[in-house]
Amino acid sequence: MINDIAPHKLDVKFSDRPPQPTDYVLSYSGGTVLLMGEENFALPTFADVGGVLDDCEHLFEIDGMGFFLVPGLAEVGAPGCSAQSIGVLRDMQPQHLAFAGLTGGQLYRWRSARRFCGRCGTPTERGSTERSAVCPQCGLVEYPKISPAVIVAVSDGDKLLMARSASGTYKRYGLIAGFVEVGESFEDTVRREVMEEVGLKVKNIRYYKSQPWAFSDSEMVGFFADLDGPSDITLQRSELAEALWFGLDDIPPTVSTVSIASELIDMVRTGKHRLI
Known part of the structure; x- marks a missing residue:
């Protein structure tokens, strides 16, 4: 990474x-x-x-x-x-x-x-003792934007769920991912995102590791999970162009090692995810 x-x-x-x-x-x-x-x-x-x-x-x-x-x-x-x-x-x-x-x-x-205060519109100043944006008028203090998100490798035996986004320029197969909503745990977000995007239930959710991901101002939190129930996919077409189950020998090769997604995929490909 x-x-x-x-x-x-x-x-x-x-x-x-x-x-x-x-x-x-x-x-x-x-x-x-x-x-x-x-x-x-x-x-x-x-x-x-x-x-x-x-x-x-x-x-x-x-x-x-x-x-x-x-x-x-x-x-x-x-x-x-x-x-x-x-x-x-x-x-x-x-x-x-x-x-x-x-x-x-x-x-x-x-x-x-954050050049201006989001509450009163006054130009902000840099914090003198911490990394922050401070309003000299109303005292509002804001900190760097870090949006937590989950990414999950969902397995069904020797198959891995992979998907392609319906938007953006990246069209290779990847994993299910999404931002955490207010009031959710990371595990709740895994369940919701998988259900929303592909209509599947998951179980045995296991934390892998996290990664700061500056491209989307987020912290990516990686998980493995197992399918819980039928494997028929119901696609959320506003989010995904395609989602498929890949056998271990058919998983598309990872072309970059910069993201946590590539590690999750390779862990499943080699069977090491079972040790998590």
């Missing part, structure tokens, strides 16, 4: 320290990120863009190296740099820097959406 950056270590402790020339610049505009190079992209440092800039916000560190949000630079550009689709970070190396770029993008989107 793209967040598996060991032996590198992410440190999200709040800090207001100023940037150093060797720290990294994270600058975004819409769905783009400022990168160096033309093919082998890299995150720029402050030294690369001409020195320390104004209005920088410390976001986090990896191995003691700082990553700072720099508003506006992606729009005006810098020597040797260009604005690229944030999607290129999926395949950028080294992986710990790609993960940093994606995580910074999540915080950029949150800052952009």
Whole structure:
């Protein structure tokens, strides 16, 4: 998974320290990120863009190296740099820097959406002791958007349930997934999403692991589950274009290892999910 950056270590402790020339610049505009190079992209440092800039916000560190949000630079550009689709970070190396770029993008989107207080409309300020958006007028405090979601590999003996989305650009087969609703446990969400999208009941729900997923500002919580009852699929066509049961030898190959979905699928393919 793209967040598996060991032996590198992410440190999200709040800090207001100023940037150093060797720290990294994270600058975004819409769905783009400022990168160096033309093919082998890299995150720029402050030294690369001409020195320390104004209005920088410390976001986090990896191995003691700082990553700072720099508003506006992606729009005006810098020597040797260009604005690229944030999607290129999926395949950028080294992986710990790609993960940093994606995580910074999540915080950029949150800052952009919280420039004004949602209660009284006053411009917000950055929190002085924690990562937050504070209204100086009414005192409302808001924190980074992290939307919990579940993803589940549903098995029926030696078969795996896989589906294709009815919307978006990703058309490969994946797993059933969805956001947690108010008042639900993660296990409740698994049951509801599977029933809503394919009309099936599940049992023996087992937690696997979780993954921060910056593309949708979410935390993906992975599960395995077994079919409970008939295997006939009733498709929710507003969500899915297709859903099928695949034998273990027929499961489509995973083309990327960045997401928890690929791990769940490979665990079923190899039978290791039975050990969970």
